[in-house]
Structures are given as C-alpha cells and as structure tokens.
Amino acid sequence: MTVAAKAGTPLDERSKYLRSLIIDGLGAGRGHVGSPLSLVEIVRVLYDEVLNVRPSEPAWPGRDRFILSKGHGCLALYAVLADRGFFSKEELKRHCKSGALLGGHVDAHIPGIEASTGSLGHGLPIGVGSAIAARLKGRSSRVFVVLGDGELGEGSVWEAALAASKHKLDQLTAIVDYNKLQSYGRVDEVLPLEPMADKWRAFGFAVREVDGHDVAALRDTFAALPFAAGKPNAVIAHTLKGRGIGFAELNPEWHHKSSLKPETIDELRRALEQD
Amino acid sequence: MRQSALNAVYELAKRDPRVLFIGSDLGAGVLDKMKAEMPDRFFMEGVSEAAIVGMSAGLAMDGFIPYFNTIATFITRRCFEQVAVDLCLHDLPVRLLASGGGAVYAPLGPTHMALEDIAIMRALPNMTVVCPADAPEMTRAIDATLEWPHPVYVRFGKGGDPVVSSAANGFALGKAITMRRGRDLAIVSTGVMTARCLGAAQELAEAGVDASVVHVHTVKPLDERAICEAASMCGLVVTVEEHSRIGGLGSAVADMLAETGIRTPQLRLAFPDAFIGTYGSQDSVLEAAGLQPPQIAQSIRETLQRNKGSFTLSRL
Numbered sequence: 335m336t337v338a339a340k341a342g343t344p345l346d347e348r349s350k351y352l353r354s355l356i357i358d359g360l361g362a363g364r365g366h367v368g369s370p371l372s373l374v375e376i377v378r379v380l381y382d383e384v385l386n387v388r389p390s391e392p393a394w395p396g397r398d399r400f401i402l403s404k405g406h407g408c409l410a411l412y413a414v415l416a417d418r419g420f421f422s423k424e425e426l427k428r429h430c431k432s433g434a435l436l437g438g439h440v441d442a443h444i445p446g447i448e449a450s451t452g453s454l455g456h457g458l459p460i461g462v463g464s465a466i467a468a469r470l471k472g473r474s475s476r477v478f479v480v481l482g483d484g485e486l487g488e489g490s491v492w493e494a495a496l497a498a499s500k501h502k503l504d505q506l507t508a509i510v511d512y513n514k515l516q517s518y519g520r521v522d523e524v525l526p527l528e529p530m531a532d533k534w535r536a537f538g539f540a541v542r543e544v545d546g547h548d549v550a551a552l553r554d555t556f557a558a559l560p561f562a563a564g565k566p567n568a569v570i571a572h573t574l575k576g577r578g579i580g581f582a583e584l585n586p587e588w589h590h591k592s593s594l595k596p597e598t599i600d601e602l603r604r605a606l607e608q609d
Numbered sequence: 610m611r612q613s614a615l616n617a618v619y620e621l622a623k624r625d626p627r628v629l630f631i632g633s634d635l636g637a638g639v640l641d642k643m644k645a646e647m648p649d650r651f652f653m654e655g656v657s658e659a660a661i662v663g664m665s666a667g668l669a670m671d672g673f674i675p676y677f678n679t680i681a682t683f684i685t686r687r688c689f690e691q692v693a694v695d696l697c698l699h700d701l702p703v704r705l706l707a708s709g710g711g712a713v714y715a716p717l718g719p720t721h722m723a724l725e726d727i728a729i730m731r732a733l734p735n736m737t738v739v740c741p742a743d744a745p746e747m748t749r750a751i752d753a754t755l756e757w758p759h760p761v762y763v764r765f766g767k768g769g770d771p772v773v774s775s776a777a778n779g780f781a782l783g784k785a786i787t788m789r790r791g792r793d794l795a796i797v798s799t800g801v802m803t804a805r806c807l808g809a810a811q812e813l814a815e816a817g818v819d820a821s822v823v824h825v826h827t828v829k830p831l832d833e834r835a836i837c838e839a840a841s842m843c844g845l846v847v848t849v850e851e852h853s854r855i856g857g858l859g860s861a862v863a864d865m866l867a868e869t870g871i872r873t874p875q876l877r878l879a880f881p882d883a884f885i886g887t888y889g890s891q892d893s894v895l896e897a898a899g900l901q902p903p904q905i906a907q908s909i910r911e912t913l914q915r916n917k918g919s920f921t922l923s924r925l
Contacts, residue, residue: 463667
C-alpha cells in the first residue's frame, strides 16, 4: 500500500499554530526548515493523544519514551514541548543563540528530551535498550522513535532493527518521516530505500503506512498499536518536506538555512497563512 | 584476565540486579552460568557493535549498568561515534570490556591489534580508561566500576600474565600504585607493561640504578599527584606502554608535566606511529618494539649515558 501525502490538503489551526512556533525558532536566524515541517503532525498527535508523559515531571519513571532520532527536526519537537509546557515558548526565540536552552539538534539537558541526537542512526539502538529496560522492570511504558528517511542509510538503524525483532519488542515503534528528500536531493536518487515497507517487514516489523500529515489517520494508526503481538512496529509516514510553506515544499534548498533575514521570516509567516 | 573480568561481572550481577552482561558474538560457552541463572540479564547480540553501544545507553538511561564485551578495536574504532554520543555525552555508566588490548592479537594482524585504543578513549569527555596489570587486579577493577557513575573502558590483557599486583595495595579508580620505590628515575607504566617494567627495574638495580615503578592502572583520570611526586624527586621519567607513542600514557604524562612546570626529562617507550607489519606473538611484537624488560632497561641505560651530566641523578 502506498499512501501519498496530499500537498494541497489544508492544515488545521493547531497544525498552523505549531508551525508558527517553528518560525519563531527560525526567527533567531537559522535552523533546519524543511525537516521539522514534515514531522509536525507526527509529534503533535503523539504528544496530544498518545504519549503518557507529564510536562511538570519530565523524568517521571513511568513515562513513555519518545526519541527524535532525526535530531535536526528539533524545531517541531521544541514547538510541541513548549506548547505542552515542558519549557517556555520564549525559549524558541533564542534557538541556537549563545546561552540558549534550545540548540540546532535535540539535547538531553532539555526538559522532555530523552536522548541527544544529531548524528544519525543513534535513536533506534537507544530505543531498543529503552524497550528492553521497560520490560526488565515490568513497566508497560512504550517507546517511540522518529527516524528520517535519509537516516536509514546508517547501518546502525538496521542493526537495531534486527535486535528489536529478536527481542520481540512490540512496545517499540519506529516511525519513518518519509518525506522523500534528504539534504542533497531526492532519496531515490541519493540512496534509494524502496521497497521501504517490505524492508521493515523483512526485518521482522509489523508495518503500517499512513499519510503523515493526516491527523485522524495518524491517530487511528497509533491507536492500533501494537500492530501484531511479539513484533516491533514500523509506521511509514508519508510526508512532505517543508509542509506548510509553499515555496519550501519539496525544495532541498530549504533543508537548512544558516542566515535567515527578518524579511524572509515574514515571507515564511505569510506563506503559512496562505496554506 | 578476560576470564577474571567476566567472572567478576557474574559475581556483581549476583548481588546487584542493575548489572547486565552484553556480548557481541563471543566464544561458545562464555558466561554460561550467568546465562542459566540470570537469563534476563545475559545478552548475546551478534556482530552489531554500534547498535549494542546504543542499546547499552538506552538500558543505562533506565538505571541498568551494562557490561559490554567485545574485541577492543571493534569498540574503539568501529563504534567511536556511539561511544562518544550515546555514552560519553549522556555520561552513562556503561562498561566497555575490551578484549585484546595492545598487541594481544598480534597473530591476527592489524585489524585486531589495539595500539591506539587508549588515545581514542581518553580523548572523550567523561570516559574513564583502565588497564589492569594482571588477573587479580582485573577483578578488583571490575568491582570498583560498579558504583562509578561514568562510562568506563577496561583494557584486557592476553591472560596468564604474571601476577605483580597485590591486594594489599588496594584499588581505587584514578589512584596510581607505586610498586617499587627508587631514587634515580621513575618508570611510569600501565597494563601488562608494569610487570615488564618491574623486570627492567630489577635489571637496572643490578647495574646500580635505582628506579621507581609507578603503576597507572587508570590512565584517565590520571593520578597527577602520584606522577608529579615521583617525577619531581628523580632525574628521569620513563613512560612505558603497549600502545602507540601518540595519545597514550606517555602523552598524558607529557601533557601533565608540561603544564605543571616539572622539568624532569621524559623518555617515552611505546610503539611507533605505524601499523604493525608482522605477525607472531604479543611477546615477539613487544620485543620488536623494544618493550621487553632487557630492552626497556637498555633504553634507560642509554638515555642516562647520553645525558650524563645534564640529569641530576642521585647515583650515576
């Protein structure tokens, strides 16, 4: 089954609001642009409706674990965590600045962040350890790991996939933000990944595909977890890189920007309003 | 030494439920008793070292103390980023048990010889680097890691190494042990080289040169006080290690002496900056590098002769 993200589907007010927080973060002058915009709905649905977490007690032992393995998508997670009260929204405006709480990749010193990532291929192995730890402690908490599609070029992802399957970690869910673009260009030109779903199946995962911008579909998908008893789960979320900013969508030049001028930030806000 | 280390892990696991053992693809039968008695805490995860380090991090984040054993070069070369990011950046109590430190795997060639592992590991913030001298000290070292709140790299010798350590000296991570006291020069060594240095010191004594031997089982954090004390009271510091001359114990001591302003000259005995282009045994490779006791003693004698008059030795 191939589920294509619908470029023309309007975003609802909450999705637009979270993207406006991302633009607040970019307003500090730099950051990854396309990468967080493709995963807003994934983290939104997880934090609004799926994860058992306590913003006032981020280290609560019984919490579900969420690991953003594509750490460069951090602004989407920062936006959701700030909105849920893990830290002040004002922190977004100092993103990447000297002395700021929030940097250009997620870091475990930030309230609500489980693991520091940035270099790729680290999140799923850590997630495997977290899931085994929960089992050893008799906890029912679950582990969710969001991976980028370009990230799947890292061998450690597939090493961890073998381990997840061996240990029958059905409380572990790998979510692929499949936006089809990596830094240089199209994934299917740089290092093709298809057949994506079959790869995860071959590694022993129970797999579902979903439109990664369809809030209701994501909700239904996560509600069906675990997809099969004794198997780790893979959600292939078909997304659009840059979703919500028309001129940035599917444009690899908007993967990352290191010098965003105030007028460009204004353009981003106007484009978001027009979505 | 490896057997002592794994037995020590088993004993720790019996008394502390946080202790886990993880192997990559180790030899058949390893820790069978632990596997039988504590199957939930024994893992053999295959040839996937990078993911194992990450998995260990995930377990440690939840309060477990994983002891991960594989070959030294697979930990240090292959998994460097996982060790740096997953373990050191998060400052997690994962223990990396490195089989075949130094030239142990000389017959197996350069892919397996770990002659730059100390340099790689000591470059990482939060990492502790331990190189016990012999099997009994290995047991004491593993015991000491239980409550150490940081990642630890433990370098294994070949096994059957001569026992020179003593329980009477105790064992504390980061605290060097003076094995022999002498007035003329101080030999500072780590791992299985300490036994060879004691042999060299004996030879020197017979020639009238009085050498201290300071055993630095913990290369990081370095016991600066013990080394400074030894260096400031003699005419020559000799560092001896089964490691490249770049980045190991000799470098750590040189860095430290330079900063403290102690002007005692240093002779560094180590492997050259080169891959070893031969096979043979650990002993034959050490000999080729001038690191057996008679050669260590000879290098020291030559240095003393060469610098006669410029060193302040008590007896020359």
